Amino acid sequence: GNSVTQMEGPVTLSEEAFLTINCTYTATGYPSLFWYVQYPGEGLQLLLKATKADDKGSNKGFEATYRKETTSFHLEKGSVQVSDSAVYFCALSDPTSGTYKYIFGTGTRLKVLA
Amino acid sequence: DAGVTQSPTHLIKTRGQQVTLRCSPISGHKSVSWYQQVLGQGPQFIFQYYEKEERGRGNFPDRFSARQFPNYSSELNVNALLLGDSALYLCASSLVTGEADTQYFGPGTRLTVL
Numbered sequence: 257g258n259s260v261t262q263m264e265g266p267v268t269l270s271e272e273a274f275l276t277i278n279c280t281y282t283a284t285g286y287p288s289l290f291w292y293v294q295y296p297g298e299g300l301q302l303l304l305k306a307t308k309a310d311d312k313g314s315n316k317g318f319e320a321t322y323r324k325e326t327t328s329f330h331l332e333k334g335s336v337q338v339s340d341s342a343v344y345f346c347a348l349s350d351p352t353s354g355t356y357k358y359i360f361g362t363g364t365r366l367k368v369l370a
Numbered sequence: 371d372a373g374v375t376q377s378p379t380h381l382i383k384t385r386g387q388q389v390t391l392r393c394s395p396i397s398g399h400k401s402v403s404w405y406q407q408v409l410g411q412g413p414q415f416i417f418q419y420y421e422k423e424e425r426g427r428g429n430f431p432d433r434f435s436a437r438q439f440p441n442y443s444s445e446l447n448v449n450a451l452l453l454g455d456s457a458l459y460l461c462a463s464s465l466v467t468g469e470a471d472t473q474y475f476g477p478g479t480r481l482t483v484l
Binding site for chain 2: 260290292298299300301302305345347349354355356357358359360361362363
């Protein structure tokens, strides 16, 4: 079945460091791909999305490119801030049975130190 | 515009009891999905409703049920609660159900079963 695999956390970085969080997926067809962020005690906020191969999603300095050849959607940011500390989830939309339900990875916790 | 709202915020129940969680989608959104997020894991799909019809169901026992009302709000019911039902329950809404349709999540209801 369809699945999403994320790198294990936690990831600890100093402020202004470069961030990469790896995400790979297994899917039939060409699902849409998403990154969501979850701050402590809150729900999920959409960070960015890409709907087809080679699309680049971007928002608030974060970027991710839909790579069909490597089935990947890695999240990057050039310079992280303390306020970026959160849990990041990679997800795909699964068109099975016409529901387009989301399948999530297990999440990667990011901790940014001042 | 108001986002997805959920009530209650927190809930404490004992084993064997029943619980009802409520969700109001973003205005104009016709599809509602429910997810269960156990601590330290990614959200797992429970149900999706569109135009008051169930579109999909995840791998959850029959103790879980849901419905969508004419105003597109939704309720999730869980009967005969088990300790393992303790989780954050997330509601997400989208305009319709489609490949590129983005789901927007509410803040969640934290259910604790004692």
